[in-house]
Amino acid sequence: MKKLMLAFGVVHAMIAALFTAGALFLIVVGAKLGWHAAGADSGLAAAQEVIEAIGILAAAVVALQIAETIVEEEVVRDADISAPTRVRRFLSRFFVVVVVALAIEALVATFRAVHDDASELLYVAALVAGVGVLLAAWGVFVHLNRSAEELEPEAMQEAQAEDAKLKPD
Helix, strand or coil, X not given: CXXXXXXXXXXXHHHHHHHHHHHHHHHHHHHHHHHHHHHCCCCHHHHHHHHHHHHXXXXXXXXXXXXXXXXXXXXXXXXXXXXXXXXXXXXXXXXXXXXXXXXXXHHHHHHHHHHCCHHHHHHHHHHHHHHHHHHHHHHHHHHHHHHHHHHCHHHHHHHHHHHHHHCCC
């Protein structure tokens, strides 16, 4: 069983490396787009390119955060995600990143729709509403999960003890 768990750790590390490689690629693409915008006229087209670069960089942040979460939770801590505290902490990290990235993408889409095609604003509004629903759902999840955590206080202590693995010596 230990060999199987080690294999899962290796696979998780490889997935995290692929997310990191994807993030680095997106950073390069975003930087090139931003550099191109800096060299262009300082008009509306340049502003839209910068906003597009920000959207790409937001996707890079999402990929890096996912990679970091995988490494911390599955490789370094080798945590079993069964306790309410562990589930809340793990999902909260993903929700924060996804909600922020979607909100930035909604901002990018809003600027694009306002300046290029106003008929796209309905889709942008749906995206913004989706971000709001995700944020509200996350709040409900955290609220409900706290009651479950109160039933298992030792799980919170165990999760905090695992955090020590991530602190530098």
